[in-house]
Amino acid sequence: MMPSGAERLKLSTLKMLGGGIRLTKKVMKDDKVPSLTELIDSAQSGGARLVGCTMTMDLLGIAPDDLIDGVELGGIATFLGEASESDGAFFI
Template sequence: MVVFSGDLDKAIAAFIIANGAVAMGSKVTILFTFWGLNILRKPEKVSVKKGLVDSMFGFMMPRGSKKLKLSQMNMMGLGAKMIRSVMKNKNITSLEDLIKSAMDSGVEVVACSMSMDVMGIVKEELIDGVKIGGVGYYLGEAEDSNVNLFI
């Protein structure tokens, strides 16, 4: 699976699919690229030396899964808060728990190294357990797959 989007609803869908597939015995690799990398960022600021442009990118992008916006009806952040509240009230697993469950179940979470370079993100800014790889690594993993999703 390739996760290009950094939208909350799309991230939730990606991890629901990943958890479902791994529960059915499938090997799952997710490559996070461009805006999708924000899902994997640690919520706290990490002290690393960066250039001006990289620092600006880091400042403007959401830091971690709890800061993601909805793709539709975000309403200046109210939509994301509402969807999280509805999920909690209906005992639906949060994005953060879906991420943890997926990684604990063996889903391979890979951050695209080229996108990291472009967006000024370094490994220290990512949650623990994320691998760094390029498109070649992902294509090698996906080569024998019957399913390849782009979110």
């Protein structure tokens, strides 16, 4: 089952008896860290492109409609071609 949007993604798997996520959220709030949705919007506004790997999506049963708006689709060849011509690239 896919989360519906970045704000519904789990923050951490570091449970620490239930306190890990709460502690992390508190530190993020105290330090005024933007939400994942805000970070994605900022990156895209700055020209970053998000490319979903079609092979991985097929393997995991992820449909294009499951992705957030603005995600392009491509395979590893697309990623390598684009990454070789960019100033920076992240493969997650």
